[in-house]
Amino acid sequence: MARPKKLRKITNPPKIKGFKPIRHYPAAESAPVLLDYDEYESLRLSDYELKNQTDAAVEMGVSRPTFARIYESARRKVARSFVEGTPILFQGGPVYFTSDWYFCKDCGCWFNHLNKEDSVIICPLCSSSCIEQSNAVNE
C-alpha cells in the first residue's frame, strides 16, 4: 500500500470556486478539471509570488521534489483545461488551512487574519490599527 500523503499547508485559499470557458457558440458543459487546493497553492507561490521551489516547498510544508510534483500536476491540469475548453474547479486535496495570529495592543485581544492579500488589518473588536503579528499564541 502506498504511503499516505503528507498534508500540505494552505495559507491563501482561492477566493473563487473555479473558472468557466467562454465559447464561440453554445455547447454542453463538459466535465470540469478538479484542481486540488495544494495545486492551486503551488501555482500561486511559483508563478504569482515568483518564489523559487525551495522556498515555496517550505511554505507548504513539503519537500522540494514533492513541491515540483504538485506544481507539475497543476500545470498539466491547467493546460488540459485550456486546450480542451473544460471548466476548472478548485477543490479537495490533502491539505490543511492555516492563518496568522495578531495581537491588538488597545483592547488586548488576539485574532487571526484569514486573507493575507488584504494587508490593511484592524482589530475586529475595537477597530484599532495598533496591532502586531505574533507567532507564539496559546496553542
Place this chain on the structure above:
Amino acid sequence: MKIAITSTGNNLQATLDSRFGRCSYFVIYDTESGSTEFIPNPNKEAMEGAGPASIQLVASKGVEKVVSGEFGAKVKAIFDSLKIQLVIVNDSTMTVNRIIEMVSKQ
C-alpha cells in the same frame, strides 16, 4: 454580518465564556439588524469532539466571526477552511453586551 459570542448565561449581562467548544450559550449577533439570538450549547457535557460539533452549530448560522476566551487544538484549522475569523478575548470579566457594543461601533 453575523458574529458568534460564547456566553456563560442567556442574557446580555452574562460574561464571556472562556471556552469555545463547551461554553454554556452561543450568542448570535447580527450587525445589520442588531438582533441577538441565544442558543444553549448541546455539546456542553460532551466527552470529546465538542469543538468540531460546536463549529457545525455556529457555521450553520452563517457567522463570519467567533469571539471566545479560548479555542481548542482541533478547531483552528476547521475555522480557517470555513473562512471564519477567530477572536480571543483574555478578559473573563467582559460581558456579552460590552462585546456587542464594541463590534457594532465599526
